[in-house]
Amino acid sequence: MPQIPSFSAMTPGSSRADRLDPRAKWIVTFAFVVAVSSFGKYEVSRITPLFLYPVAIMAVSGVPVRSLLGKTLLALPFILFVGLFNPFFDREVLLNLWGYSITGGWVSFFSITLRSLLAVSSAVLLVMTTPFDRLCLGLEKLRVPRILVTQLNFLHRYMFLLRDETQRMVRAHHLRSRGNKPKIALSTAGSMIGLLLLRALDRATRIHGAMLVRGFDGEVRLLRPLCFSCSRDGAFILCWMFFFLLARFVNLPVWLYGWMVGK
């Protein structure tokens, strides 16, 4: 039974990145995703300076490369599917590399893959370096609708219980089936999923009851102030914003090459 990957791998408070205000992290991550996706479809080399962001966050937070890659690559099949047809439709030769003609389709496919991996890695880093409740608190303080944030919190809280319940059902099925690796028939899977839904509904009813007896009136209130430090969080936002703008509007690889050759 595959496990739900635990993205919150780091111990809360264990790194400098973790001590940042979650709002600052959300803003910078969002800006990074916007910057990455704003490049033209044939841009490849100009995107490369943006690798500095995940590398720097990884270095500061101590997230292992392997762990980040493992979680980022989970999105690879979806990413590849997005650009899959580009090489077939866009056959215009864009450049020649060592005698090989590279079409626009392949360049855009590579660009999409690169940009998507960068965006996903930044999101994974955000989740890995911030406890989930602080992420949600940050969203709430950024005026994301409360109902959405509450849904996210509940999803995270009960995801593990649902996983455990599913595992128990699958185990019970396997123990009464033949063979070493019994397969679940489609009809059985259907009734198992239905049963899981009914159990989830029962639990939801009980949780709602538990909330009502403690005075729930439709609003989930929290008592955890976030502390936005201008010198720490403000500087974090400003520095990265400046770098993203620089990378977006100045061709850094060409400039760097010119500077090195000129020197």
Add this chain to the structure above:
Amino acid sequence: MSHHFLEIKDLCYTYPDGTEALKGLSFRLEHGEAVGVVGANGAGKSTMLLALAGLVIPSGGSVNVGGTLLSKSTLGEIRRRLGFLFQDPEDQLFMPTVFDDVAFGPLNQGLSAREVSERVMDALNGVGAGRLADRPTHRLSGGEKRAVAIATVLSMLPDILVMDEPSSGLDPRGRRLLIGLLKNFTHTRMVATHDLDMVLELCPRTIVLHEGTLVADGPTANIFEDMDLLERCHLEPPLCMQGKCP
């Protein structure tokens, strides 16, 4: 303090499928009394507790909590006075961290941030879980979850505690700690459980339910010595009375 009583009269409840779960229950708990509610599976224990908190609407009879009759308009008041501990702590602990969960009730009562923090830490320290305040609720052990679930109720300063199977799922040490904790409470309290040994230790008075009716109400020792009654209600004497003390 005399308003910490609980009285139910002719309480009836029928499930939508027609099953009669409660058939005219009546009893009264006085201030500071600890009462055990025992009965076989399906006797109506949990349904009765749900009806006390207004989580199921009785089809007949009345619930009086400290002079306030249960109705739609008094639900909030009743729930403020009645602390309800659910059987499964996973249902009770729905917030991301222990602190948030214990603060949920006091925040809904409209208390100030300082008061809420004080209440949360008092409640957590009261159950010996002060060190767990910043922990995610889903990462706690069974005993810790139970202790924190009790703290979520205590933080609301209820007059009456109603507990559904508080010792279920606990290991022997966790169960012993829970009994020690509950012994120190001075609230009016009602414990619905199959753990008759715990009832013997905690509750001087016991109510026996059978098929939705109240069949006995009296001193715990007398009830547990009545073999005919216990057999009729599909119960057995506590292990310690059978010479098999756990």
